């Protein structure tokens with residue numbers, strides 16, 4: 001074809017009557033053009049081959065990405081529904097197919113509403129509108145399966161954007177509610193078990209400290225009981241004398257004899273004495289019953305009832321129990337107001353105080369002049385109870401571990417390491433207060449137990 005066109009162009013120049021020189025020049029130009037054309041074609045061909053290779057590489061990458069996405073979608077345990085902006089189903093995953101028993105082909109192109117029970121349709125119809133306004137939808141609905149049975153699901157609907165970040169549809173993911181409910185029930189059960197275990201722990205710690213308290217409590221009981229005993233002894237003596245006097249009165253003795261006997265037996269003085277004796281005995285009996293009541297309050301598991309209570313009375317009771325059980329004599333500085341009414345759980349407060357005081361006494365066992373200071377301060381919202389001792393103090397590295405369960409520096413058998421752990425839990429969670437510890441600059445340590453003055457219902 002080249003030869004042909006070359007011939008035809010020379011013939012044309014001959015016909016037109018160009019000079020031989022001109023004709024030669026033209027033929028030379030002609031060759032140049034043909035060379036350029038061929039070179040251009042070569043480069044285009046090379047480009048084509050290059051594009052082809054690039055295209056094939058991109059195609060392979062695309063196929064890889066597609067099969068990766070497909071495998072992820074198929075292995076998802078959550079259901080997946082992809083729709084266009086008009087709510088037509090474009091893609092669903094295996095989890096959805098298995099949940100409702102319909103095939104992907106049956107669903108593709110259908111309206112989203114075919115998946116849901118009728119009563120959820122108004123809600124579903126609002127999805128595109130919500131999505132356009134940028135809200136993520138999170139709700140519980142019921143899908144409908146091929147047996148026309150509801151399948152409860154917790155679903156999540158979010159916007160699908162195209163590569164220009166324009167809204168192009170909806171993506172719904174969901175998890176069968178049965179499964180969620182099961183997981184929730186399991187969680188609930190574990191929580192209950194944990195609560196029971198915790199309650200048992202509190203109880204056993206309480207029993208352990210109760211054992212150590214017995215001496216104090218026995219001492220407390222001893223006072224009113226010996227008082228009662230003495231009163232009863234006196235009353236028994238009076239009773240015998242009264243009997244003698246009555247026998248004389250009704251046994252025919254003369255008035256003068258009766259009068260003499262009355263003076264001898266000091267009947268009038270006894271009569272005056274009976275009332276205070278009975279009153280004193282009543283008071284003693286009440287004291288015993290009060291101690292037993294307190295003991296029972298402390299030893300039985302606590303209900304979380306919160307009532308007005310006199311904080312100072314509880315502090316005094318706890319310290320009297322503890323101090324009576326302490327082996328060594330110690331100086332006690334009580335810096336508390338006469339009364340401070342707060343609303344809280346008295347049993348919990350008492351238990352925490354017992355733990356703190358017992359620890360303070362333990363820490364002062366090797367102290368030459370043990371001194372315990374109990375101080376109560378108050379601000380607008382809290383009462384702060386400071387329990388300060390001059391014992392061995394707390395090692396700096398132990399300060400952070402004090403409230404850990406089973407942390408103890410006491411020998412095996414005398415420390416459980418649970419006192420502060422339980423006290424901290426009770427103080428913060430049950431009493432809505434706080435418990436802190438610090439070392440004193442002049443030796444020993446101080447625990448600060450804060451309690452709200454009032455509890456919001």
Ligand SMILES: Nc1ncnc2c1ncn2[C@@H]1O[C@H](COP(=O)(O)OP(=O)(O)O)[C@@H](O)[C@H]1O
Pocket residue numbers: 355359360363389391392393394402407408409410414415416417418419420421444445446
């Ligand atoms: N007042 C205190 N002074 C010094 N150390 C203390 C004091 N109170 C507690 N501790 C330290 O905290 C540890 C943990 O206390 P606790 O939880 O009551 O358990 P336990 O008394 O059974 O050891 C104690 O072993 C002790 O080392």
Ligand SMILES: [Mg+2]
Pocket residue numbers: 355358359419420
């Ligand atoms: Mg302790």
